[in-house]
Amino acid sequence: AQKITQTQPGMFVQEKEAVTLDCTYDTSDQSYGLFWYKQPSSGEMIFLIYQGSYDEQNATEGRYSLNFQKARKSANLVISASQLGDSAMYFCAMRGDGGFKTIFGAGTRLFVKA
Amino acid sequence: DAGITQSPRHKVTETGTPVTLRCHQTENHRYMYWYRQDPGHGLRLIHYSYGVKDTDKGEVSDGYSVSRSKTEDFLLTLESATSSQTSVYFCAISQFAGTGALRDYGYTFGSGTRLTVV
Numbered sequence: 001a002q003k004i005t006q007t008q009p010g011m012f013v014q015e016k017e018a019v020t021l022d023c024t025y026d027t028s029d030q031s032y033g034l035f036w037y038k039q040p041s042s043g044e045m046i047f048l049i050y051q052g053s054y055d056e057q058n059a060t061e062g063r064y065s066l067n068f069q070k071a072r073k074s075a076n077l078v079i080s081a082s083q084l085g086d087s088a089m090y091f092c093a094m095r096g097d098g099g100f101k102t103i104f105g106a107g108t109r110l111f112v113k114a
Numbered sequence: 115d116a117g118i119t120q121s122p123r124h125k126v127t128e129t130g131t132p133v134t135l136r137c138h139q140t141e142n143h144r145y146m147y148w149y150r151q152d153p154g155h156g157l158r159l160i161h162y163s164y165g166v167k168d169t170d171k172g173e174v175s176d177g178y179s180v181s182r183s184k185t186e187d188f189l190l191t192l193e194s195a196t197s198s199q200t201s202v203y204f205c206a207i208s209q210f211a212g213t214g215a216l217r218d219y220g221y222t223f224g225s226g227t228r229l230t231v232v
Contacts, residue, residue, distance in 0.1 A: 004156075031213040035220045045157075045204060047220035055216055091156055093220075099211035100145065100164060101172060102221070104156035 002027045004092050004105035012111045013082045020067070021077040021108045023092030029053075032096045034075040036066065039089040039107070048090075051075060079110075087112045117141040120205050120224035127231055133192040135227050137205030139185075145208045146188040147221070148172075148180060150201040157204065163188055164211065195231045203227045 003026040013019040025034065036048040051059045051066045059066040067076040075094075079086055089109050095102040118139045127133050137146060145164055149157040149172075159172030161180040169180050177199060179191045192199055206221035 029213070033213050033215065033218055035218075037220070043202070043226055045206075045221070045223035045226075047222070050218040050220055052215050052218070053213065093157075095211075095213055097213055099213050100162055100170070101159055102147075103159070103173075104149075106154055106156045 002029070002094060002096050002103055004094055004103055006092055006105035006108050008108045009106075010109045010111065012113060013079075015084060015112055015114050016081055018078060018080045019082055019110065021079070021090050021092075021110065023075045023077065023105060025073050025075060025092075025094050027073075027094065027096050029096040032094055034066065034068070035093040035095070035102065036064070036075075036077045037091045037093060037104075039091065040085075041088070045091075049077070082112045084112050084114060086110060118205060118207050118222055118224045120203075120227050122227060123225065124228045125230070127195050127229070129196060129231055130194050133195050133229065135190045135192075135203055135205075135229070137188040137190070137224055139188075139207050141207055141209075141222070142185060143207040143209050143222075144185075145211055146182065147206040147208075148178075148188070148190045149204045149206065150174065150199075151204060151226075152201050160190065160203075192229075195229075197231050199229065200231045201229060203229060 034051040092105040147162040148160040205224040
């Protein structure tokens with residue numbers, strides 16, 4: 001069975017510092033995709049970044065990067081230069097072979113301090 | 115100009131009544147999904163659709179049914195609402211299925227429906 005684990009229920013970071021949100025996954029699929037989403041307090045879900053399992057380079061999107069370590073089955077999100085607006089819930093997600101179903105972790109709530 | 119809208123945004127209903135939530139998209143995406151969000155569980159897939167009249171179950175489909183008669187509309191029905199179905203329901207759309215692509219834009223989510231069953 002596929003599973004996403006986010007072990008940090010909540011994290012604090014000082015404004016302008018970098019922060020890493022942990023995500024490990026479990027799958028027997030050879031091909032899969034990894035995603036991160038942000039959910040601000042307003043409730044909407046926002047796609048941040050994607051990593052394909054065959055892509056050997058870590059994905060980057062602006063201040064977001066995905067630290068992909070395939071052998072360790074980890075897909076950590078790194079946010080550089082944190083901003084107050086980064087305070088939100090962050091979800092790691094995976095879509096495996098068969099391709100329709102994306103599963104989500106329980107989320108990590110990030111608090112950015114001024 | 116949102117490409118995906120959900121209705122209603124909020125609903126309170128009584129136990130045992132049927133409830134239908136609507137998801138409407140203007141993006142012409144083939145794939146549509148219904149998730150529920152509960153504290154400590156992240157998002158869990160209820161049902162999904164991979165085309166008009168093509169639907170399948172997710173991991174928490176008991177007590178729910180769906181229909182998709184047009185590309186743009188995906189309906190979720192709680193056949194007889196129970197208190198355990200109190201949740202926030204999200205509809206999502208995507209251009210892609212499959213895995214391993216070098217580029218993917220993930221899901222676009224609706225704003226969510228907060229459903230309370232009393």
